[in-house]
Amino acid sequence: ELKVEQNPLFLSMQEGKNYTIYCNYSTTSDRLYWYRQDPGKSLESLFVLLSNGAVKQEGRLMASLDTKARLSTLHITAAVHDLSATYFCAVDQETSGSRLTFGEGTQLTVNP
């Protein structure tokens, strides 16, 4: 059974600082996704990572994938308050028929 673990689960940081969220998964994966969720809202797709060594960047967020280590990272550069949200990684496998298995989420709070 595929398991996806994120850490930390809670992250409080100051504006301007850098930090990394980690996502480990237990078996080989075809795709890894990062989503953002604001309180009481839906999930917004941030990144799709398809292959080993993939790196994608959007603004202050950068995601990478190491399929050999079964690890993805979401790096936050010079955080701003608007980045406060819960971030989920999710993995799918062809053998699981396209269903996504989500991590527990990382609740990020950026303090002024």
Next chain:
Amino acid sequence: NAGVMQNPRHLVRRRGQEARLRCSPMKGHSHVYWYRQLPEEGLKFMVYLQKENIIDESGMPKERFSAEFPKEGPSILRIQQVVRGDSAAYFCASSRRNQETQYFGPGTRLLVL
């Protein structure tokens, strides 16, 4: 191009009643997925459907829950005889093809009294 639409956005039911949640996928998307999010938890897969077919229902509780995606109209997740433990946010997602990015709707927040 409208996104994934779900209604109602909020639904209150008393124990024993039925809940019907609707999802209209994005235009051009024929794959629909339902997920449930309990408070302070991640999303858990429930069911994957294509038009008129259930592809994977391995995440659905065996009793009281059913889903359909008819040839015409939205996908419907139906919960019979709701219990307090059914209180959660139910999200629908859609994709154009198998194993492409899933786009999520706004969710239906079900509260069972």
